[in-house]
Amino acid sequence: MAIEELIAALEAIEPYGSIIAIAGSVSGTIALIRSAAAFKKTREFRAHMEAERSSDTESLAGILRACGDTIAHALLVTDPEAYFRSLAAISMTLQASLFRHGGHIAHDARPLVPDLLRVLLDASTVGHRRSAKMLRTASRQVETLLDNIQSPPADPR
Amino acid sequence: MSTIVKDPQEARKALLAYRLGDTQEARKALSALLREYESMARSAMAGHALPPAPVGDRLDGREEAVARLALDRASGTVSLVNSVGLLMRLLRILHTLAIPHTDLAMFVGLLRHCGVLPKEQSHSLEEQEKLHKCAFIARAFGLDLGYEWHLHEYGAFSSFLAADHVELVDGKMKVDIGEIVDLMAAPELAELVELVEEAQGSVPLPTAGFEVDRFISLVSGKDRAWLSVASAVVHEKGSCPDDSLPARVARITADCDEKTARRVMADLESSRPPAWGAPPAEAGRGD
Numbered sequence: 001m002a003i004e005e006l007i008a009a010l011e012a013i014e015p016y017g018s019i020i021a022i023a024g025s026v027s028g029t030i031a032l033i034r035s036a037a038a039f040k041k042t043r044e045f046r047a048h049m050e051a052e053r054s055s056d057t058e059s060l061a062g063i064l065r066a067c068g069d070t071i072a073h074a075l076l077v078t079d080p081e082a083y084f085r086s087l088a089a090i091s092m093t094l095q096a097s098l099f100r101h102g103g104h105i106a107h108d109a110r111p112l113v114p115d116l117l118r119v120l121l122d123a124s125t126v127g128h129r130r131s132a133k134m135l136r137t138a139s140r141q142v143e144t145l146l147d148n149i150q151s152p153p154a155d156p157r
Numbered sequence: 158m159s160t161i162v163k164d165p166q167e168a169r170k171a172l173l174a175y176r177l178g179d180t181q182e183a184r185k186a187l188s189a190l191l192r193e194y195e196s197m198a199r200s201a202m203a204g205h206a207l208p209p210a211p212v213g214d215r216l217d218g219r220e221e222a223v224a225r226l227a228l229d230r231a232s233g234t235v236s237l238v239n240s241v242g243l244l245m246r247l248l249r250i251l252h253t254l255a256i257p258h259t260d261l262a263m264f265v266g267l268l269r270h271c272g273v274l275p276k277e278q279s280h281s282l283e284e285q286e287k288l289h290k291c292a293f294i295a296r297a298f299g300l301d302l303g304y305e306w307h308l309h310e311y312g313a314f315s316s317f318l319a320a321d322h323v324e325l326v327d328g329k330m331k332v333d334i335g336e337i338v339d340l341m342a343a344p345e346l347a348e349l350v351e352l353v354e355e356a357q358g359s360v361p362l363p364t365a366g367f368e369v370d371r372f373i374s375l376v377s378g379k380d381r382a383w384l385s386v387a388s389a390v391v392h393e394k395g396s397c398p399d400d401s402l403p404a405r406v407a408r409i410t411a412d413c414d415e416k417t418a419r420r421v422m423a424d425l426e427s428s429r430p431p432a433w434g435a436p437p438a439e440a441g442r443g444d
Contacts, residue, residue, distance in 0.1 A: 109282055111381075114309040114310065115309075115314050118307055119319060123316070130320075136323060136327075137319045137320045137323045140280055144282060
C-alpha cells in the first residue's frame with residue numbers, strides 16, 4: 001500500500017475516531033476481565049489440586065495407621081475364621097488404597113508396596129499360625145511405609 | 158545359661174565317655190546336647206525367647222565340663238585358658254545351631270560379614286531389599302535357601318523369607334560368620350568340631366556347593382537398583398534367548414532400560430554362575 005493510500009484511509013475514518021477508541025477500550029477491558037477470570041480459575045484449580053493432594057496423602061496415612069491397628073488386633077484373634085476374615089479386609093483395604101495413592105510413597109520405599117501386597121496374598125494361602133507370622137511381617141512393612149509417606153511434587157506451572 | 162541344657166548329666170556323660178575313650182558314647186552324648194538345642198529352636202519358633210549366646214569368660218558347670226573335654230582332647234597341647242576360649246566359641250556355634258531358620262541366619266551373617274549388608278542388624282529398607290535380591294541371585298551360585306519366590310517390577314521377593322527375617326531381627330538372633338570361620342581354622346579344636354559335625358550332620362556353613370567367593374565378589378558394592386535388575390535377570394534367564402533377555406527384563410523391571418539390563422547381564426555373565434543353563438532354542442517360559 002502506498003503512503004498516499006494509507007493517508008487517505010486514515011482521513012476517511014477520522015470522523016469515527018472516538019467510536020473506534022471506545023470500542024477498542026471496551027474490548028481491551030473485556031479481554032482483561034476474561035484474563036483475570038482465567039487467572040482466578042487457574043488459582044482455584046491449583047488450590048483444589050493442592051487440597052486434593054494433601055487430602056490423598058492424609059487419607060493414605062490414615063488408612064495405613066488404621067490397617068496397622070487392625071493388624072495388631074487380628075494378631076490377637078485366636079479363632080482362625082475370624083482371623084482370616086480380618087486378613088481379607090486388611091488386604092482389600094490396603095490394596096485399594098496403595099493402588100490409588102501409591103505415588104504418595106517416597107520413591108525409595110516404593111518397592112515395599114508390591115512386597116506388602118504379596119505378603120498379604122501369601123498370608124491368606126497358609127495356615128493360621130504361619131499366616132500370623134506373615135501378618136507380623138506385613139505390620140512391619142506398614143510401619144515402614146508410614147515412615148516414608150511423601151506428597152508428590154506440585155505442578156510447577 | 159543353665160536353661161540351655163536341662164540335664165547337665167549329658168555333658169558329664171560326654172566328658173566321662175571321652176575320658177574312657179568311648180567316642181561312640183561321647184558322640185551320642187553330644188548328639189543329645191545338640192538335640193536339646195534343636196528343641197530350644199522349636200520353642201523359640203513357638204514364641205519363647207532364645208537364651209542369650211554365651212558371653213564373657215564365665216562358664217557354668219556344663220560349659221566347664223565341655224571345656225575340660227576340649228582340654229583332654231587337645232592332649233595337654235593347649236592351655237586351659239585357650240581351650241576355654243575356644244570352647245566359648247564352639248558354644249556360640251552351638252547357639253547358632255539353635256537359631257531358627259539357621260540357613261537364612263547363616264546367609265545373613267555371611268552377607269553382613271562381607272559388608273554386603275549393614276553391620277547392624279535391622280529391618281531397614283536397604284537390608285530387606287538387598288537380602289531378598291542376594292538370596293535369589295545366590296540360587297544361581299548353588300545356594301538354595303528353599304523359599305518360594307515371586308518376581309515383581311522391583312525384582313525377586315519372597316514373603317516367607319521376609320517373615321523369617323523379621324523373626325530373626327525381632328529376636329535379635331544373628332550369626333557371626335567371622336567367629337565360625339576363625340573357629341574352623343583353630344587346629345586345637347578340629348577334632349572336637351569334627352565330633353560335633355558327625356553328631357549333628359554338619360555345621361551348616363553356606364559353603365558346600367555354593368560358589369561363595371564368586372557370589373560375594375559379584376554382589377559386593379552393588380546398589381539396590383543393580384541387585385533388583387540382577388535378580389530379574391536371574392529369574393528370567395532361560396525363559397527366552399539371551400539376545401532378547403535385556404529387553405524382556407527392561408519391560409518387567411521398574412526404572413530399568415535395556416542398556417542397564419544389558420550391563421547387569423554382562424556383570425552376571427562375567428562371574429560365571431554355575432547354575433545358568435543354556436538358553437532354549439525358542440522363546441518360552443522356562444519356569
